[in-house]
Structure formats: C-alpha cells, structure tokens
Amino acid sequence: MISHQDACALIETPAGALGDLLARAGELRDRGRGRTVTFSAKVFVPLTTLCRDYCGYCTFRRDPGEPGAHTMTPEEVVALAQAGGRLGAKEALFSLGDKPEALFPTHREFLRRHGHRTTLAYLRAVCETVLKESPLLPHANPGVMAERDLAALREVNVSMGLMLETLSERLLERGMAHDRAPDKVPARRIRTIALAGKLGIPFTTGLLIGIGETARERVDALVAIRDLHERYGHIQEVIVQNFRAKPRIPMRDAPEPSLDDLLRTLAVARLVLGPDMNIQAPPNLSPRAYPRLLAAGLNDWGGVSPLTPDHINPEKPWPLIPELRRATESQGFVLRERLAIYPEFAARPEFLDERLRARVGTLLDERGLVKDSYEHWRRW
Numbered sequence: 001m002i003s004h005q006d007a008c009a010l011i012e013t014p015a016g017a018l019g020d021l022l023a024r025a026g027e028l029r030d031r032g033r034g035r036t037v038t039f040s041a042k043v044f045v046p047l048t049t050l051c052r053d054y055c056g057y058c059t060f061r062r063d064p065g066e067p068g069a070h071t072m073t074p075e076e077v078v079a080l081a082q083a084g085g086r087l088g089a090k091e092a093l094f095s096l097g098d099k100p101e102a103l104f105p106t107h108r109e110f111l112r113r114h115g116h117r118t119t120l121a122y123l124r125a126v127c128e129t130v131l132k133e134s135p136l137l138p139h140a141n142p143g144v145m146a147e148r149d150l151a152a153l154r155e156v157n158v159s160m161g162l163m164l165e166t167l168s169e170r171l172l173e174r175g176m177a178h179d180r181a182p183d184k185v186p187a188r189r190i191r192t193i194a195l196a197g198k199l200g201i202p203f204t205t206g207l208l209i210g211i212g213e214t215a216r217e218r219v220d221a222l223v224a225i226r227d228l229h230e231r232y233g234h235i236q237e238v239i240v241q242n243f244r245a246k247p248r249i250p251m252r253d254a255p256e257p258s259l260d261d262l263l264r265t266l267a268v269a270r271l272v273l274g275p276d277m278n279i280q281a282p283p284n285l286s287p288r289a290y291p292r293l294l295a296a297g298l299n300d301w302g303g304v305s306p307l308t309p310d311h312i313n314p315e316k317p318w319p320l321i322p323e324l325r326r327a328t329e330s331q332g333f334v335l336r337e338r339l340a341i342y343p344e345f346a347a348r349p350e351f352l353d354e355r356l357r358a359r360v361g362t363l364l365d366e367r368g369l370v371k372d373s374y375e376h377w378r379r380w
C-alpha cells in the first residue's frame with residue numbers, strides 16, 4: 001500500500017501516464033481479488049425523500065409538499081420488497097434523508113402515527129418487517145447515526161453504509177456543496193463509521209468526487225478510510241462515486257469530473273486501500289466506460305436492480321445486467337452475484353447478528369457468493 005505522499009503525486013498523473021497508473025492498480029486488484037467482479041441484485045427503497053440537509057448536488061431530497069416528497073408506509077415497502085424478491089433480488093437498499101423529523105412537523109406526525117419518534121426507529125421496524133415478509137436482506141444507508149441507532153439496526157441489517165464523501169471542511173462554507181448540511185461535517189461521519197466498526201457492522205463507505213474538493217483532499221479521505229479499516233477491519237467496500245450535474249440541483253452548472261479524473265481516483269483508491277479491498281464504481285454513472293473502469297482496479301459494480309426505477313412496472317427487466325455481464329466478460333472477468341454482505345464478512349460470526357446467520361448461509365456457495373444465481377439473472 002502506498003503512502004499519503006505517493007498517493008498525492010499519483011492522483012495528479014497526467015493523461016499520458018494514465019495507462020501505467022491503471023495497469024498498476026489493475027495488477028494489484030488481480031493479486032487480491034482475482035478476476036471475479038461482483039454485483040448485488042437489489043431493490044432500492046427510498047424510505048423517505050425528506051431530509052434536513054440541503055447538499056448542493058442532491059437530486060433525492062425534498063421538502064414536504066414538493067412533488068416527490070414521500071415517506072413510504074410499511075405496506076409500500078413490503079410490496080416493493082416482495083416484487084423484487086420475485087425477480088431474484090436479495091438486497092433491500094434503504095436510502096433516506098437524514099433526520100427529517102428535526103425540521104418537519106408533518107414528518108414527526110407521520111412517525112408518531114406509526115409509533116416512533118425518530119426516522120431511525122421507524123427504519124428499524126420496517127427492516128424487521130421486510131425480513132419477516134420478504135426474501136430480501138436489508139442494507140440501510142440512513143446518514144449519521146449514534147451508537148444506539150447502529151446497535152439497533154445491526155439486528156436487522158446484514159451490512160450498513162454511510163458515504164464519507166469527503167474529509168474537506170471547506171465544503172461546509174457558504175456557497176459550497178455542504179453549506180446547510182449539518183450531517184456532512186466530516187468528523188461526524190468518521191465517528192459513525194468508527195462506531196460501526198466498534199459494533200462489528202460490515203460497512204460500505206466511499207468518496208463523492210467533483211463536489212469542490214481538491215485532489216489532495218480526495219487522498220485525505222481515502223487514507224482516513226484506510227485508517228478506520230486498519231483499526232476495526234469492518235470496511236467491506238469503498239465506492240468512488242462521481243458527481244453528475246442535474247437540472248434541478250443548486251450545483252446544476254458545476255463541472256462534472258472527467259472520466260480520466262474518475263479513473264485516476266479509482267486507481268489511487270486501489271493503491272491506497274490495497275489488493276483485498278472491494279472497490280466499486282456505480283456503472284450507471286459512467287455508461288459506456290465499463291472496460292476502462294475495470295482496468296482502473298475495481299472489482300464490484302454495486303447494486304443493480306431488476307426493477308425499473310418507477311415501481312409501476314415491476315415485471316419489466318432492468319437492461320443493465322446483460323450489458324454488465326457482456327462488458328465484464330469481454331474484459332476477461334467473471335461476473336458473480338454477491339449479497340449485501342461480502343463473502344469475507346458473511347463467514348465471520350462476529351460481523352453478523354446470530355438471528356441473520358442461517359438465512360444468509362443458505363444463500364451462499366463455498367466462496368461466499370450467491371449460489372445458483374447465474375441461470376436466474378441470465379434471463380433478466
């Protein structure tokens with residue numbers, strides 16, 4: 001693994017030397033992860049689009065009353081999870097805004113009607129219902145959490161996540177991406193990730209690039225993630241996500257990171273985090289670039305949904321999976337389905353609540369990957 005100083009130099013690699021950097025990262029990936037690339041068949045569950053933060057790049061959040069503002073009922077979540085289960089999905093990825101009850105009385109009232117005071121308590125109850133009433137395994141990304149929240153959610157999640165995004169406090173300043181986003185204070189996010197480590201929760205984190213950070217600040221964030229993993233051993237995957245501009249966001253005119261910039265960051269992430277880390281880039285954010293992303297050292301495509309994004313036509317296949325398979329195999333890799341908990345964590349009882357172990361175990365082959373899935377998703 002490379003030093004902070006070396007990483008700072010490599011992340012500025014000029015275009016002419018990019019091929020060498022990618023080759024080095026690709027070799028390191030092959031040494032640790034081999035030539036298997038994974039994905040998780042998931043259903044995206046937007047539990048609530050309300051959020052107390054106002055990140056400049058966010059397309060997800062809404063205030064009450066805005067079109068798209070919605071908190072799902074348990075019945076809606078179960079229907080979605082069951083529909084996903086019928087199509088072979090294994091993961092219920094819960095995405096939601098951070099602490100909307102702190103700002104919105106209508107949301108507090110929604111929670112009260114369902115018997116809860118906090119969104120995180122409601123989330124826990126809904127995860128439990130999904131486990132009971134569908135074949136899916138929850139993986140929640142609910143934002144900054146205290147230790148008691150993490151401990152409660154651990155009982156009903158096979159893994160959890162919180163993007164570190166950045167370590168830059170500058171981005172909290174007026175007019176920057178995290179102005180008006182109290183949950184994006186880097187120290188608060190580091191603390192949540194550390195607490196998850198203390199509790200033995202397999203954890204997903206990562207960087208969001210192109211939101212105003214410098215190249216050096218990207219390295220700072222990667223090294224911080226490495227330090228957390230060296231201390232607790234719980235980081236199961238690191239995502240390098242690139243900012244994409246959208247019409248309705250405050251940062252709609254901000255420049256997007258180039259593909260070379262993403263590739264450089266992915267490669268440096270591999271070199272900083274080492275041969276064994278699972279490194280992911282979301283394929284839908286870089287269409288037509290799959291071979292280059294593979295060359296940069298990733299070994300996971302993340303969650304891929306068999307459902308269409310609008311949940312109206314759940315029988316309609318998501319076209320990405322055959323495309324991903326072709327792109328992955330054409331570069332000499334094997335594509336395999338994994339669960340929301342990676343093989344190296346599923347095999348260790350200290351990383352999974354005992355009530356979830358048997359259920360996870362029945363889905364896995366001897367390598368810890370999903371057994372018998374190949375024929376199933378080949379049809380998607």
Ligand code: SF4
Nearest residue numbers: 051053055058061097
């Ligand atoms: S915390 Fe930021 S990125 Fe997350 S939902 Fe809220 S506004 Fe969006």
